[in-house]
Amino acid sequence: MLQKEVDKVTHSDSTTETPGTEEPQEKKPHTGSGGQSLLDMHDEILEENSTMQQLAGLTSKTSVQVHGYLSEPPIPRNESPLQYWKSNMSRFPALAKAARKYLSAPCTSVDSERLFSAASHVVDEKRNRIQCEKAEMLLFVKKNLPLLVK
Structure with a gap:
């Protein structure tokens, strides 16, 4: 799964840099009636072969990086993963791109706004003396119960 994600991130970056390399060119049937010389067909x-080799090289480079990364011992829990990827970007460039994508914080406050809205339904003027722990438990159940029911 990690290999597929890294290939996807790396492949999407390479297609933005060099358009037209995402898929091999469509093969055209040879009609036999002039038009193309033998040298043109050879070219x-x-x-087509060079495009396929580039895609195969992309996968082999990323698989070497994935296997190298997985063979390393994990970093301690108190260290920052972002700092790890910053220092190891030169060793694992494709993995660093994927890590940058998945470790970045979302640019939205929607979830926190929804939580505040839900909190206003739990703690209102009729329940203004509710203890913090109980309010937290009610919010937890309210937010996670639909996930458990599905």
Whole structure:
């Protein structure tokens, strides 16, 4: 799964840099009636092969990085994963791109706003003396119960 995600991130970055490399060119049937010389067809075949080799090289480079990363011991829990990826970016460039994508904080406050809204329904003027722990438990149940029922 990690290999697929790294390939996807790396492949999407490489397609933005060099458009047209995401898929091999469509093969055209040869009609046999002039139009293309044998050298033109040879050039097309070489171009298709180089595109396929680039995609295969992309996968092999990322698989080497994934296997190298997985063979390392895990970092201690008190260390920052962002700092780890910053210092190991040169060793694992494709993995560092994927880590940057998945370790970044979302640019939204929607979840916190929803939590405050739910808290206003739990702690209102009729329940203004509710203890903090009980209010927290009620909010937890209210937010996670729909997830447990599904």
